[in-house]
Amino acid sequence: MTMRATVGDRIVVASGVVGGAVRDGVVIGCPHEDGSPPYQVRWSDTGEETLVFPGADTLVQHDGGGTEGTRAPRPEPARALTWDVRVSLLEAAGSTTAEAMLKPGPDVGSLRGVGHARKDPGDAEIPVIGDEVAAARALRRLADALLEQAEQDISAQTGHRAHVHP
Structure with missing residues (x-):
């Protein structure tokens, strides 16, 4: 088309x-x-x-086209948003902690997810692997927090307990 x-x-x-x-x-x-x-x-x-x-x-x-008297209602404009997620990492003694923060907008509070990774004592020191694992876990927990917030918002709007499938 x-x-x-x-x-x-x-x-x-x-x-x-x-x-x-x-x-x-x-x-x-x-x-x-x-x-x-x-x-x-x-x-x-x-x-x-x-x-x-x-x-x-x-x-x-x-x-909407047509003449002024017969014009169809104008559709709602598309919403365009940008949400930024910041992931901060701290590595010390073979352990990495990541914090993922989302601030969706001025009217919505921040959401946070934290993830940890520990190196096996027998493994070689490869910091990027700990960074990846900790960041992935933090982002997964942030996603869970966002779904939980959506459930709360839906429940508040409908008056019924909501469940959003991940």
Whole structure:
């Protein structure tokens, strides 16, 4: 299926790089009558206008079309968020501790997961392995904490005990 857009539609593009920003803009020009790409887009974050050849990481939100009196309701805009996870590691005497912290947003408290790894006394000292094991355990516990928070939030909204499958 070929992507189609018209002037006024919203374009949302996910970053091709881990940790990169999600961008959104408005189609201000569409050179093809059938609505096929490329599109001239004005980006909301910079006001810059560029020619966009959308890929699989692109979403088009249509304006509803039709005349003013018969226009369909405009769809809710896509939400674009970036959550950063910080993993801190401390290694001492063949033992590594990792702490993974997530701060989802200004209205949400931080979540934390801690993981430990210990070197077997007979093994060679290869710090990166302890880092990997401790960090993986911390991230797994952080994921569990995030699922638990989601369950609490769902329960608060519905009034019923919730369970989210991992």
